[in-house]
Amino acid sequence: MAETHIQAVESEPENEATPLLLTEQTENPENPEGKAANCTYPDDTHLAKALERLEFFLILLGFNQSSVPRLVLSWGFFSVLALALPLLILQLSDCAACEAAQIKSFEIGIVISQACLAAAALLCLSHNLRKYGVRKFLFVDRYAGHEERFSQQYIHKISGSLRLLVLWVLPCFILKTAREVFRILYVHRGSWWESAAILLAFLLSWTYVTVVFLSACVLFHLVCNLQIIHFDDYVKLLEREPDVSLLINEHVLLRYNLSKISHRFRMYLLLEFVIVTGSQFATLFQTTGYTGIITYVNSADFVVSSIVQVSGVILCLYAAAKISHRAESIGSLASTWHALATCSTDEASQIRYSTGMGNMEAANISSSFYMNSSESDLESGLFIVEPTNVQLASDMSSYHKREALVMYLQSNPGGITIFGYTVNRGLINTIFFIQLSLITFVLGMTLVL
Numbered sequence: 187m188a189e190t191h192i193q194a195v196e197s198e199p200e201n202e203a204t205p206l207l208l209t210e211q212t213e214n215p216e217n218p219e220g221k222a223a224n225c226t227y228p229d230d231t232h233l234a235k236a237l238e239r240l241e242f243f244l245i246l247l248g249f250n251q252s253s254v255p256r257l258v259l260s261w262g263f264f265s266v267l268a269l270a271l272p273l274l275i276l277q278l279s280d281c282a283a284c285e286a287a288q289i290k291s292f293e294i295g296i297v298i299s300q301a302c303l304a305a306a307a308l309l310c311l312s313h314n315l316r317k318y319g320v321r322k323f324l325f326v327d328r329y330a331g332h333e334e335r336f337s338q339q340y341i342h343k344i345s346g347s348l349r350l351l352v353l354w355v356l357p358c359f360i361l362k363t364a365r366e367v368f369r370i371l372y373v374h375r376g377s378w379w380e381s382a383a384i385l386l387a388f389l390l391s392w393t394y395v396t397v398v399f400l401s402a403c404v405l406f407h408l409v410c411n412l413q414i415i416h417f418d419d420y421v422k423l424l425e426r427e428p429d430v431s432l433l434i435n436e437h438v439l440l441r442y443n444l445s446k447i448s449h450r451f452r453m454y455l456l457l458e459f460v461i462v463t464g465s466q467f468a469t470l471f472q473t474t475g476y477t478g479i480i481t482y483v484n485s486a487d488f489v490v491s492s493i494v495q496v497s498g499v500i501l502c503l504y505a506a507a508k509i510s511h512r513a514e515s516i517g518s519l520a521s522t523w524h525a526l527a528t529c530s531t532d533e534a535s536q537i538r539y540s541t542g543m544g545n546m547e548a549a550n551i552s553s554s555f556y557m558n559s560s561e562s563d564l565e566s567g568l569f570i571v572e573p574t575n576v577q578l579a580s581d582m583s584s585y586h587k588r589e590a591l592v593m594y595l596q597s598n599p600g601g602i603t604i605f606g607y608t609v610n611r612g613l614i615n616t617i618f619f620i621q622l623s624l625i626t627f628v629l630g631m632t633l634v635l
Contacts, residue, residue: 233326233337236344241320243348247398251312264308267394268301275387292472292484296491297391299465303495304395306461307402310454323450324412325443339415347408354400354497355393358490362392365486372483396494403458403498406451410505410602413447416440417512424516424523430587434594437516441600444513448603455502455604462495463621470628503617506609510601514610517596524588 244250248260276293314323326340366388370381420436427433469488473480601608 233340236341237320240344247401248308249312249315252316267391268304271387272297272391275384293487295468296487300395300491302461304398306454306457307399311402314450324409336415343408343411347404351400351404355397358494362490363389365490369483400498403501407501407505409447410509413443413509414512421519430591433591437595441598444600444602452604462499465495467628503614506602507611507614510608510610513600517599520592520595524592527588528585
């Protein structure tokens with residue numbers, strides 16, 4: 187591996203992590219040997235606690251199936267709460283001569299669709315967590331060499347993902363509770379204790395399957411956001427690192443991580459899209475084909491379930507498109523970097539032989555280039571600093587190396603893929619028009635015919 191701008195001690199092996207993943211070891215006087223991977227830092231302790239909280243939350247939901255007893259307990263708990271309990275309550279509360287009969291026919295399909303989504307999430311994510319563990323699954327393994335450097339950003343992203351889950355679940359829970367209260371008041375029969383038990387049972391079952399489904403979506407969102415940290419750091423490395431081969435190696439590592447994320451989540455994303463699409467069209471058939479009156483009592487569950495399902499799809503598509511566009515934008519940034527390095531040969535020479543610090547600062551300020559990205563999913567613009575290293579533009583060899591890097595980055599953008607299809611705005615537009623065509627077909631079958 188090529189040498190980096192971070193000075194390493196002689197006793198440190200040269201086959202450690204790449205500069206993008208290294209920490210500033212030589213600046214720490216308490217760690218003269220630079221063995222960051224084998225030491226415990228305060229940031230590492232905070233990150234470990236954050237990962238422990240996340241892992242405990244996943245264990246409560248049944249995603250940890252590392253042993254046979256946990257596997258049986260997880261799926262047994264799922265079978266009772268997601269299927270047996272709601273179907274049993276619907277059967278016990280059946281009333282052929284009242285409005286509850288129509289409510290039951292609507293709610294059975296909703297229960298099945300929610301259970302299918304939760305089962306897909308539980309199956310796919312438990313397999314990956316059992317195989318890799320939480321740290322490797324999130325790409326924050328302590329032996330990768332970058333834990334100390336990005337620990338604060340990791341902690342911020344993990345905490346933000348848990349808050350995001352609460353923000354998505356809480357409004358839906360309030361809407362679901364209001365609907366169940368109206369349902370109990372409208373079709374009440376028997377004692378109020380029985381009605382209260384039915385209400386609590388429905389809320390418990392719905393909360394479990396909803397949290398399991400949205401937790402999988404939020405976890406995918408978290409994995410993509412953690413990779414954005416490394417892409418932002420790659421942009422900074424592009425500004426200051428003159429070694430082109432090192433930049434290529436770093437980008438190969440980033441693309442490899444994205445390919446692993448795509449491989450781990452592709453089946454879950456595909457199952458999610460298929461189940462949500464089938465559920466939404468079943469809802470359209472039931473509501474538009476129903477000859478009675480659609481009210482808040484008998485069909486509000488369709489609204490709640492649709493909000494939850496569409497929210498999960500939006501979380502996944504947004505995270506995948508965001509990291510894909512960030513990866514695709516690296517090529518344009520590298521083109522800007524290459525153009526500035528090529529055109530600033532004379533300016534770089536003047537900066538090199540300048541003896542006044544004021545002239546140096548003025549040259550650095552004038553050489554800053556601001557790129558206001560048109561991507562709406564980027565939080566802020568990216569600053570590309572014009573290279574001041576004469577080595578970048580000293581000869582034709584440097585020019586051809588930079589040109590090779592630009593061609594490589596433009597030809598290998600990377601991103602989240604589903605069986606070869608990159609999840610970006612193009613794919614999202616395609617999905618939207620396919621869904622719109624199917625909706626038009628369903629409405630034509632039910633309303634017109």
